[in-house]
Amino acid sequence: MNLNEIAKTLDAAAASAKATTQISATESFTEEQAYEIQRLSLEERYGRGEKFAGLKLGFTSFAKMEQMGVHDMIWGRLTDSMWYKSGDELPMDQFIHPRAEPEIAFLLKKDLDREISLDEIPEYIQACAPAIEVIDSRYENFKFSLEDVIADNCSSSAFVIGAWQPLPASLNDLEISLSFDKEIMQSDSSNAILDNPYLSICNASRLAAKYNQPFKAGEILLAGAATPAVFIELDKKITAKVGSLGSCTLLPK
Ligand code: OOG
Numbered sequence: 013m014n015l016n017e018i019a020k021t022l023d024a025a026a027a028s029a030k031a032t033t034q035i036s037a038t039e040s041f042t043e044e045q046a047y048e049i050q051r052l053s054l055e056e057r058y059g060r061g062e063k064f065a066g067l068k069l070g071f072t073s074f075a076k077m078e079q080m081g082v083h084d085m086i087w088g089r090l091t092d093s094m095w096y097k098s099g100d101e102l103p104m105d106q107f108i109h110p111r112a113e114p115e116i117a118f119l120l121k122k123d124l125d126r127e128i129s130l131d132e133i134p135e136y137i138q139a140c141a142p143a144i145e146v147i148d149s150r151y152e153n154f155k156f157s158l159e160d161v162i163a164d165n166c167s168s169s170a171f172v173i174g175a176w177q178p179l180p181a182s183l184n185d186l187e188i189s190l191s192f193d194k195e196i197m198q199s200d201s202s203n204a205i206l207d208n209p210y211l212s213i214c215n216a217s218r219l220a221a222k223y224n225q226p227f228k229a230g231e232i233l234l235a236g237a238a239t240p241a242v243f244i245e246l247d248k249k250i251t252a253k254v255g256s257l258g259s260c261t262l263l264p265k
C-alpha cells in the first residue's frame with residue numbers, strides 16, 4: 013500500500029469536491045498509517061501555499077460517535093484556507109456534502125509541546141469562542157471506518173470562529189445549539205464534550221506531542237461537536253450559539 017498515493021487521492025477528492033471510495037473497501041491499514049496518510053495529505057495543501065492554523069478533535073461527544081458509528085477520539089489539522097469569518101458566505105460548490113456542527117474554539121497563547129493538565133490551561137490558553145465546523149467527508153455517502161476518517165483529515169473542510177472571550181472559570185452547563193435560519197436543528201449541553209470542554213485541550217496537547225505536531229501560540233483548537241452534525245442547506249443561514257460565549261454565523265451560497 014502506497015500511503016502517499018492514498019494521501020494524494022484524498023487531497024484530489026477535497027480539491028475537486030468529488031467523493032472517492034473508502035480506502036478500507038480495498039486496503040487494511042492501521043491507525044498509525046492513517047495518521048501518516050493525513051500528514052502526507054496536508055503536505056499537498058502546504059505545497060499549494062496553505063498554512064497550518066490549528067488542531068481539531070473529533071468524536072469527543074457520544075452524540076457524534078453514535079451518529080457516525082465510530083467510537084474513539086480522533087484529531088485533525090486545520091489550515092488557514094478553511095477559516096471563514098463570521099457572516100461570510102460558504103461557497104457550496106467547493107464541497108461534496110457538507111455538514112455543520114456547533115463547537116467551542118480555543119486560542120493558544122503559548123507554544124505547547126507536552127500534555128498539560130486542567131490546572132495549566134490558563135497559562136497556555138488565551139481565549140475561547142463559539143465556532144461552527146463544516147465537515148465534508150471525501151468518502152461516498154459520508155461513510156467510513158475510524159482509519160478512513162483519520163486518513164481523510166477527520167473530514168475537516170471549513171470553520172468559523174466567533175468573537176474571542178476571556179476564559180470562564182467553567183465551560184460546563186452552557187447550551188450549545190445549531191440553527192438554520194431561525195430553526196434550532198440541534199442543541200445540547202456543553203457537558204456533552206468529554207464531560208468538560210476544557211478536557212479537549214488536555215487531550216489535544218497529548219496528541220500533538222505524541223504525533224510530533226507543533227502547536228504554537230496564535231493557533232487554534234476546535235474541541236469537537238456537542239451534537240450530531242447537520243447537512244447544510246443552500247441559503248439557510250447557519251448559527252452556532254454557545255451559552256454566554258455568544259454566536260457566529262455562515263451563509264451557504
Ligand atoms: C468526522 C469529524 C468529527 C467532531 O466534531 O466530532 C468531528 C466526521 O464526523 O465526519 O469533527
Ligand code: MG
Nearest residue numbers: 113145236237
Ligand atoms: Mg467537528
